[in-house]
Amino acid sequence: LSAIDELVGELARLPGIGRKTALRLAFHLLKQPEDDARRLARSIVDVREKVRPCGRCGNLSEQDPCGICNSNRRDVSLVCVVEEASDIMAIERTGEYRGLYHVLGGRLSPLDGIGPAELNLKPLLERIGQGAVGEVVLATNPSVEGEATALYVGRILSPLGVKVTRIARGLPVGGDLEYADGVTIAEALNGRREL
Ligand SMILES: [Zn+2]
Numbered sequence: 001l002s003a004i005d006e007l008v009g010e011l012a013r014l015p016g017i018g019r020k021t022a023l024r025l026a027f028h029l030l031k032q033p034e035d036d037a038r039r040l041a042r043s044i045v046d047v048r049e050k051v052r053p054c055g056r057c058g059n060l061s062e063q064d065p066c067g068i069c070n071s072n073r074r075d076v077s078l079v080c081v082v083e084e085a086s087d088i089m090a091i092e093r094t095g096e097y098r099g100l101y102h103v104l105g106g107r108l109s110p111l112d113g114i115g116p117a118e119l120n121l122k123p124l125l126e127r128i129g130q131g132a133v134g135e136v137v138l139a140t141n142p143s144v145e146g147e148a149t150a151l152y153v154g155r156i157l158s159p160l161g162v163k164v165t166r167i168a169r170g171l172p173v174g175g176d177l178e179y180a181d182g183v184t185i186a187e188a189l190n191g192r193r194e195l
Pocket residue numbers: 054055056057058059065066067068069070
């Protein structure tokens with residue numbers, strides 16, 4: 001395999017990048033100064049070496065516990081449950097949420113072979129067991145799988161004596177939290193209702 005073929009092959013494995021785009025990116029990189037390509041390569045290696053899931057909440061961070069778990073300015077009685085760490089970034093961008101997080105690491109999706117056992121729930125249950133959590137906001141995506149996941153997690157949590165709420169509708173159905181704008185996310189959070 002030539003060096004170009006190899007790069008095109010690697011780029012084409014990224015989500016949302018077909019072979020055509022991969023080719024365009026590869027030739028773009030060849031036209032740019034060599035330093036640009038070196039910087040890109042270095043930042044890819046860096047992110048893989050430095051960023052790890054937070055042992056407490058699953059947020060991706062260079063520190064463990066992450067900056068959010070470690071902050072003394074967050075409301076520890078409030079925990080927002082999200083599918084992926086990237087959802088935390090979307091919610092943090094709103095600047096309105098002051099609680100902590102928990103990352104499930106996915107959503108129930110029988111077709112993709114993702115069942116309850118694949119969801120990262122144990123650390124959340126442990127945290128609730130420690131007694132400081134008063135409310136859990138389920139902020140899984142407004143898709144069929146996201147709703148099913150919220151219902152499932154709500155059922156697991158309801159006997160534990162915590163208030164369980166679900167973010168309000170209003171986010172585009174089937175859309176990803178990740179791509180929603182800050183105002184919409186803030187409204188969905190503020191309009192949350194008890195499950
Ligand atoms: Zn954390």
